[in-house]
Structures are given as C-alpha cells and as structure tokens.
Amino acid sequence: MGRTVICDDTKEVCFSYEEYLKSKHWQRFRLKALKQHGKHCMLCGEDNIPFFHVHHLTYDNIGHELMEDVVVLCPLCHSIVHIEGFDIKAALKRSVRTAKPIRPKKKKTPEEIQKRKEYRERERVRIGNKKKKLKKQKNIAKKAVKVI
Numbered sequence: 484m485g486r487t488v489i490c491d492d493t494k495e496v497c498f499s500y501e502e503y504l505k506s507k508h509w510q511r512f513r514l515k516a517l518k519q520h521g522k523h524c525m526l527c528g529e530d531n532i533p534f535f536h537v538h539h540l541t542y543d544n545i546g547h548e549l550m551e552d553v554v555v556l557c558p559l560c561h562s563i564v565h566i567e568g569f570d571i572k573a574a575l576k577r578s579v580r581t582a583k584p585i586r587p588k589k590k591k592t593p594e595e596i597q598k599r600k601e602y603r604e605r606e607r608v609r610i611g612n613k614k615k616k617l618k619k620q621k622n623i624a625k626k627a628v629k630v631i
C-alpha cells in the first residue's frame with residue numbers, strides 16, 4: 484500500500500500499511516471483526532490459540548473497512564494465504580456468510596475415549612433404570628385402574 488490513509492472515524496493519517504496496522508482505527512476495527520466473525524480461523528477452524536490475525540480480503544476500503552472486507556485467520560493459514568496466494572475468497576464464500584468454522588476433528592486421547600465410553604454406559608444404565616421405573620409405575624397405575 485503506497486498511499487496515505489486517513490481513517491474515517493479517528494482521522495488518523497497513516498503513510499504506510501505498517502503504520503495503519505498500528506492505528507487506533509484498525510485496532511478498534513480488528514476487535515470488532517474478532518467479535519463479529521468469532522475467534523476461530525475461518526479457514527481451518529482453529530480456535531485454541533491466543534492470537535488471531537485479521538486479514539484484508541481487499542485493500543480498497545482501508546480506513547473504512549466493511550466487515551466483509553476482512554477474515555479471521557490463524558497465523559499459519561494467514562501465512563499460507565500470503566505466501567501461496569491461496570484463493571481465500573473462493574474458499575470462504577460459504578463460511579464468511581455464515582461465519583461458521585470448519586472444525587478440525589481433534590484427536591482424542593485413549594483416556595478421553597475411555598471416559599466417554601464410561602459416561603455413555605452410565606447414561607445408558609441411568610436411562611434404562613428410569614424407563615423400568617416408569618414402566619413399573621405405569622403397570623401399577625393400570626392395575627389400580629382395574630381394581631377401581
């Protein structure tokens with residue numbers, strides 16, 4: 484970006500893109516974008532990282548960006564986008580609109596799988612017992628009706 488930018492709301496004047504990224508306007512917009520798009524990488528779904536990048540899809544509206552002009556990315560996807568010139572617009576056409584992440588399947592540890600299994604078994608027994616109890620109550624109720 485070789486042109487001077489005057490931020491719409493803060494009226495800051497920036498002479499380079501680096502300077503612009505430090506502007507109050509951008510910092511504010513960045514936080515807004517993170518809030519609106521959600522704290523997850525819109526490409527890979529990563530949401531368990533301390534810092535997200537807000538990437539410009541277009542530099543046309545610098546200083547007065549629209550929410551659709553930016554996407555939230557993890558540092559890795561961001562570097563891929565810049566280094567490989569990845570066609571992020573095509574890839575994001577769906578997810579930008581809904582802002583829904585494509586969640587990567589996290590690998591579960593054997594303990595987690597075991598815990599889950601035990602939980603399911605407990606739930607099965609619990610629900611089974613409840614059903615039995617209900618049936619019993621129903622039968623008692625039926626008998627009671629007959630007696631009357």
Ligand SMILES: [Zn+2]
Nearest residue numbers: 524527557560
């Ligand atoms: Zn990512």
Ligand SMILES: [Zn+2]
Nearest residue numbers: 537538539561
């Ligand atoms: Zn970028």
